[in-house]
Amino acid sequence: MAAPLCHLLAAPPSTSPAAAPAGHLSPPSRASPLRRFLFARGVSAAPSARWVAAASASAAGGRPTVLVTEKLGEAGLELLRRFANVDCAYELTAEELRAKVSLVDALVVRSATRVTREVFEAARGRLRVVGRAGVGIDNVDLQAATEAGCLVVNAPTANTVAAAEHAIALLAAMSRNVAQADASLKAGRWQRNKYVGVSLVGKTLAIMGFGKVGSEVARRAKGLGMDIIAHDPYAPVDRARAIGVDLVSFDEAISTADFISLHMPLTPSTAKLFDDETFGNMKKGVRIVNVARGGVVDEDALLRALDNGTVSQAALDVFTEEPPPKDSKLVHHENVTVTPHLGASTSEAQEGVALEIAEAVLGALKGELAATAVNAPMVPAEVLSELSPYVVLAEKLGRLVVQLVAGGSGIKGVKIVYSSARDPDDLDTRVLRAMVTKGIIEPISSAFVNIVNADYVAKQRGLRISEERILLDGSPEIPIDSIQVHLANVESKFAGALSDEGDLRVDGEVKDGKPHLTLVGPFSVDVSLEGNLILCRQVDQPGIIGKVGSILGTMNVNVNFMSVGRTAPGKQAIMAIGVDEEPEKEALKLIGDIPSVEEFVFVKL
Ligand SMILES: NC(=O)C1=CN([C@@H]2O[C@H](COP(=O)(O)OP(=O)(O)OC[C@H]3O[C@@H](n4cnc5c(N)ncnc54)[C@H](O)[C@@H]3O)[C@@H](O)[C@H]2O)C=CC1
Numbered sequence: 204m205a206a207p208l209c210h211l212l213a214a215p216p217s218t219s220p221a222a223a224p225a226g227h228l229s230p231p232s233r234a235s236p237l238r239r240f241l242f243a244r245g246v247s248a249a250p251s252a253r254w255v256a257a258a259s260a261s262a263a264g265g266r267p268t269v270l271v272t273e274k275l276g277e278a279g280l281e282l283l284r285r286f287a288n289v290d291c292a293y294e295l296t297a298e299e300l301r302a303k304v305s306l307v308d309a310l311v312v313r314s315a316t317r318v319t320r321e322v323f324e325a326a327r328g329r330l331r332v333v334g335r336a337g338v339g340i341d342n343v344d345l346q347a348a349t350e351a352g353c354l355v356v357n358a359p360t361a362n363t364v365a366a367a368e369h370a371i372a373l374l375a376a377m378s379r380n381v382a383q384a385d386a387s388l389k390a391g392r393w394q395r396n397k398y399v400g401v402s403l404v405g406k407t408l409a410i411m412g413f414g415k416v417g418s419e420v421a422r423r424a425k426g427l428g429m430d431i432i433a434h435d436p437y438a439p440v441d442r443a444r445a446i447g448v449d450l451v452s453f454d455e456a457i458s459t460a461d462f463i464s465l466h467m468p469l470t471p472s473t474a475k476l477f478d479d480e481t482f483g484n485m486k487k488g489v490r491i492v493n494v495a496r497g498g499v500v501d502e503d504a505l506l507r508a509l510d511n512g513t514v515s516q517a518a519l520d521v522f523t524e525e526p527p528p529k530d531s532k533l534v535h536h537e538n539v540t541v542t543p544h545l546g547a548s549t550s551e552a553q554e555g556v557a558l559e560i561a562e563a564v565l566g567a568l569k570g571e572l573a574a575t576a577v578n579a580p581m582v583p584a585e586v587l588s589e590l591s592p593y594v595v596l597a598e599k600l601g602r603l604v605v606q607l608v609a610g611g612s613g614i615k616g617v618k619i620v621y622s623s624a625r626d627p628d629d630l631d632t633r634v635l636r637a638m639v640t641k642g643i644i645e646p647i648s649s650a651f652v653n654i655v656n657a658d659y660v661a662k663q664r665g666l667r668i669s670e671e672r673i674l675l676d677g678s679p680e681i682p683i684d685s686i687q688v689h690l691a692n693v694e695s696k697f698a699g700a701l702s703d704e705g706d707l708r709v710d711g712e713v714k715d716g717k718p719h720l721t722l723v724g725p726f727s728v729d730v731s732l733e734g735n736l737i738l739c740r741q742v743d744q745p746g747i748i749g750k751v752g753s754i755l756g757t758m759n760v761n762v763n764f765m766s767v768g769r770t771a772p773g774k775q776a777i778m779a780i781g782v783d784e785e786p787e788k789e790a791l792k793l794i795g796d797i798p799s800v801e802e803f804v805f806v807k808l
Pocket residue numbers: 338339340359362363366411412413414415416417434435436437438466467468469472473494495496520521544545546547548
C-alpha cells in the first residue's frame with residue numbers, strides 16, 4: 204500500500220469548511236538535479252512533463268487556494284493555477300494580509316511580505332505552506348510557522364546566478380563610478396576627471412559567506428583577474444579550494460581586502476555584523492558590495508565609515524528597511540551606488556524561482572515533504588515513499604497506546620523501538636517519530652500535530668520521546684521489521700497491555716503494506732490496525748469468542764478482523780477485534796457483563 208502522506212502535513216481537524224482537502228494530487232516528481240542546474244544557470248524551463256502528467260492524473264476534487272502577494276514569474280503562476288485557485292494580491296497592508304490568510308491553504312511571497320507571528324495566528328490553522336520564491340527567509344517567522352505546523356519552503360537555487368551577476372555588476376559599476384557619471388552626464392555635465400575609477404585586476408576581494416551566491420561571485424571575479432579570499436565558518440575547505448579560494452578568518456578577510464562582498468544570510472548572529480568596530484579594522488579605502496541583506500550591516504556605522512574615508516565606496520542592493528526612507532543619507536551619499544533589491548530580478552531567474560516554488564508548494568499541499576523545506580526534516584522522496592506504510596503504522600500505534608492510558612495518569616516518557624536489519628545510518632526515523640507523536644497527542648488534546656511541529660508540540664507538553672534500534676539479522680531490503688511504542692510509568696485502563704516492566708507497550712508490523720498490531724503487553728495478536736478496535740482480556744476458555752461475536756452481530760456491528768493471544772492454555776488471553784462501526788454502549792456493556800471477561804476497551808483508530 205502506498206499510503207497517502209498528506210496527513211504528514213494535514214490541516215487541523217478544525218480547518219474552516221472552505222478548506223480544500225490535501226492530497227488530491229498524485230505525487231509529482233521532484234525538480235530534477237538537471238532542472239535545478241538549468242535554473243541555477245539562468246535557463247528557464249517548463250515544468251517537467253512527468254510532473255504535470257502525474258499531477259493532472261488525479262487533480263479531481265477540491266482545489267486548494269494559494270495567495271500570491273508579490274509578482275511571480277508567469278510559468279509558476281500558470282502551474283499554480285492548474286491545480287489551485289490562485290489569488291494574486293500585491294502590496295497588501297499587514298492588516299489586509301491578516302484578513303486574507305485565514306482563507307488560503309498556501310501563501311507565496313518574495314522578500315517584501317513580512318510573514319509574522321500575527322499572520323500565522325490570523326491564519327487560524329488553515330495555512331499549511333508558505334512558499335518563499337527566493338532564498339532569504341528572514342521575512343518569515345520560522346518559529347511561529349513551526350509552532351503553527353505550517354511548512355515553509357523556499358526556492359534556493361534558481362536565483363543564485365542572478366544574484367552573483369548583480370554583485371559583479373555593482374562591483375564594476377562602483378569601481379568605475381558608472382551610476383554617478385551617468386547621472387552627471389544626464390544632468391548636462393561632462394566630468395571626466397571627477398570620475399576616474401579604480402581597477403579590479405590584481406585586487407583582493409573578500410567574499411563574506413561562501414555559499415551558492417558567494418562561490419559564483421568568486422568564479423566570476425577570478426575571471427576579472429582578482430585575488431579571492433573568503434570567510435565562511437561553515438563552508439567546506441575542499442569546495443573553496445576547488446575553485447582556488449582560500450578560506451580565512453573574519454579578521455584576516457576584512458583587514459586585507461580591497462573589496463568586500465557580502466553573501467551571508469541575515470540571522471541573529473549576522474545582524475549588524477558590520478559595525479563601527481568591524482569597519483575600523485578594515486583596510487583604509489576599502490570598497491563594499493552588499494547583495495545579501497541590509498540587516499547584516501549597521502547602516503549608521505557604514506555612513507560614518509564612508510564619511511571618514513575608511514570605506515571609500517559602497518554598492519548596496521539591500522537595506523535594513525525596504526524601501527529605505529526617502530531621505531536616507533546612505534542612499535543619497537555620493538560614494539554609494541544603490542539598486543532597489545534587484546539581485547534576483549532577471550527574467551530568467553524569476554521564471555526559474557516561480558516554477559521552483561510552485562512545484563514545492565503544490566507538492567507540499569498534498570503532503571509531500573519538499574526537498575527545500577526550511578522548517579521540517581528534508582526526507583528524500585524515495586525514502587518517504589518507502590516509509591509510507593510505516594508512517595501509518597507509527598501513527599496508529601500512537602493512537603492506540605494513548606487510548607489505553609487511564610485518565611489522570613500523565614504521560615511523560617515515550618520510547619519508540621525500531622527492529623530492523625538495516626544499518627541505523629540508513630534508516631531515517633524522523634517522520635516515524637513525528638507520526639507516533641501525532642498519534643499520541645491528537646486524541647488527548649486540541650493540538651494538531653504534523654511533521655513540522657511534532658517535536659515542538661511534544662516538548663511543549665513535556666513529553667520526552669526517545670528512540671532505540673534493535674539490529675536484526677536479515678534482509679536490509681525491508682526497512683523496518685517492527686515498531687514498538689512504550690509509555691513509561693502510566694496507569695492503564697487495560698492492564699493487560701502493561702508489560703512485565705510496568706510499561707504500556709504495543710508493537711506493530713507492516714504486513715502486505717498494511718499496519719498490523721502484533722503485540723499488546725505480553726500478548727501476541729495479529730489484527731489489522733484499521734477502523735476501530737475492541738481489546739478484551741479474559742480467562743482462556745472455550746465459547747468466549749462466540750459470545751462476543753454474537754453480541755456484536757446482534758447489534759449490527761461488523762467484525763472485520765479478530766485475533767486471540769494468550770500467555771498459556773487456560774490462563775490469561777486477549778481478543779483483539781477489529782470492528783467497522785462504533786458499537787452502541789449497550790453492546791459494550793453486554794461484552795463487559797460476560798462473566799469471564801476481565802477487562803475490555805474500545806479504541807478508535
Ligand atoms: N539581493 C538579492 O536579490 C538576493 C539576495 N540573496 C541573499 O544572498 C545571501 C546568500 O544566498 P545563498 O548564497 O543562496 O545562500 P547560501 O545558504 O547558499 O549561502 C550562505 C552562506 O553564508 C554562510 N554564513 C552563515 N553565517 C555566516 C557568517 N557569520 N559569516 C560568514 N558566512 C556565513 C553559510 O555558511 C553559507 O555558506 C542570502 O542572504 C540571500 O538572502 C540571494 C539571492 C538574491
